[in-house]
Amino acid sequence: MxxxxxxxxxxxxxxxxxxxxLxxxxxxxxxxxxxxxGDPVWAxxxxxxxxxxxxxxxxxRVPMSRLVPVTRRGVLRRDDHRCGYCGNAASTIDHVLPRSRGGAGSWENLVACCLRCNNIKGDRTPQEMNWRLRITPQPPRGGRWTVRGTERSDPSWEPYLALAA
Structure with a gap:
C-alpha cells in the first residue's frame, strides 16, 4: 500500500x-x-x-525547479504510447532531429514512435520525409510528473493531483 x-x-x-x-x-x-x-491499525x-x-x-520548502528527467518510459507515457507520426501503438522513441545531425535527447526532440515509422524514417528529418508530427513535443507539466510514483495512482489521489496540474 x-x-x-x-x-x-x-x-x-x-x-x-x-x-x-503511518x-x-x-x-x-x-x-x-x-x-x-478497512480495519484500523492498532497501536x-x-x-x-x-x-x-x-x-x-x-x-x-521545495526547490523551485522540479525538472522531470528525460526517459524512454517518460516519453512514451507523455505521448500516451501513440506514434508521433502515424498514431499507431508506439514501442520505441525517435529523435525528431537525428542525433547524427546534432539532435539532443531532450523533451522537445523526442517523440514516441512505432517500430515501422522509426525504421522508415531512419536518419532523416520529418520534413525530408514529408511527414507531419501529430503532437508538439514539449516537457510534461503537472503534479503527475513532478511527484514520483503517481503513474500508478490510487483513485482517491485524483482530486489532489488535479490541483497541481
Whole structure:
C-alpha cells in the first residue's frame, strides 16, 4: 500500500509507503485526509486509520525547479504510447532531429514512435520525409510528473493531483 503526501499547502510532494505514512501520522507530523476502507491499525496509543492521502502539519520548502528527467518510459507515457507520426501503438522513441545531425535527447526532440515509422524514417528529418508530427513535443507539466510514483495512482489521489496540474 502506498500513500500520497501533500505539503501543508496541499500540493503533492511524494508517494511513500504505508508504514512511512503511518509513522508520520503517529508522530503528529501529518494528518490523514483520505482513508483506506478497512480495519484500523492498532497501536499502544490507540487506533489509526489506514492513510491513502496525508497532509503535513508544517510546510516543507521545495526547490523551485522540479525538472522531470528525460526517459524512454517518460516519453512514451507523455505521448500516451501513440506514434508521433502515424498514431499507431508506439514501442520505441525517435529523435525528431537525428542525433547524427546534432539532435539532443531532450523533451522537445523526442517523440514516441512505432517500430515501422522509426525504421522508415531512419536518419532523416520529418520534413525530408514529408511527414507531419501529430503532437508538439514539449516537457510534461503537472503534479503527475513532478511527484514520483503517481503513474500508478490510487483513485482517491485524483482530486489532489488535479490541483497541481
Amino acid at each position: 502506498r500513500t500520497l503526501v501533500l505539503n501543508a499547502g496541499y500540493e503533492p510532494l511524494a508517494v511513500v509507503s504505508f508504514k512511512r505514512a 509513522v508520520l501520522v503517529m508522530n503528529d507530523k501529518a494528518t490523514v485526509i483520505e482513508r483506506v476502507e 499502544a496509543s490507540g487506533a489509526y486509520d489506514r492513510p491513502a492521502v496525508i497532509v503535513l502539519s508544517r510546510y516543507v
